[in-house]
Amino acid sequence: MxxxxxxxxxxxxxxxxxxxxxxxxxxxxxxxxxGRIAPYYVQYMWLKGDRSLVASVLGPSRIETTVEGKPVVVDEQTNYPFENTFRFVVTADSRFALKIRKPDWVKKFTVSESYREADGFIVIDKTWKGTENVD
Structure with missing residues (x-):
């Protein structure tokens, strides 16, 4: 060999x-x-940054974590890749940025919250209060 x-x-x-x-x-x-594709995909769906949560890979998921010591739960509700609509249900009482990776093939989209684009991500940086939906 x-x-x-x-x-x-x-x-x-x-x-x-x-x-x-x-x-x-x-x-x-x-x-x-x-056999490693699905576990690797799921493992890297959510990442934590400085004062941020990053939805790096799209798909139905849930993360329960803390950001700067405060509890945060985000449910990503979608039928992606069969449909191209997403809902992020954020439950938190703190300020942090939710960063959602924007695939290269996306040319036109809408977001229900104020956002900015940075480095291929849709960034929603705000003070979250209770449970809020981002569509």
Whole structure:
């Protein structure tokens, strides 16, 4: 079994690019990785930043966390990718930014709250009071 990126075999411990035509000595990259797609997708749906929550990957989800020590719950309600409408139900009593990734293919959209666009995200920075919907 030989392998390496672009034919480089100098690192004998490197197995990432190893190829085994009968799949006995090296893991087949695509098949074992297929089972990781959904967990990785879900794992990175929500990220926390400084005084912000980031919806980095779109899809139905719920996050219960704290932002600057205060409890925050966000339910993302959608049938994406089968429909292109989203509702974020935010329950919080604090100020933070909700950042929603805007896919590159989106050319026209509406948001029910005041927002700004920054670095490919729709940013709603406000003081949240109780339960509020963002459509």
């Amino acid at each position: 030989t392998g390496g990126l672009n034919g480089d075999t100098s690192d004998k411990n490197q197995t990432r690019y190893t190829y085994s035509p009968v799949h006995q000595e090296a893991a087949v990259c695509c098949v074992p990785m297929a």
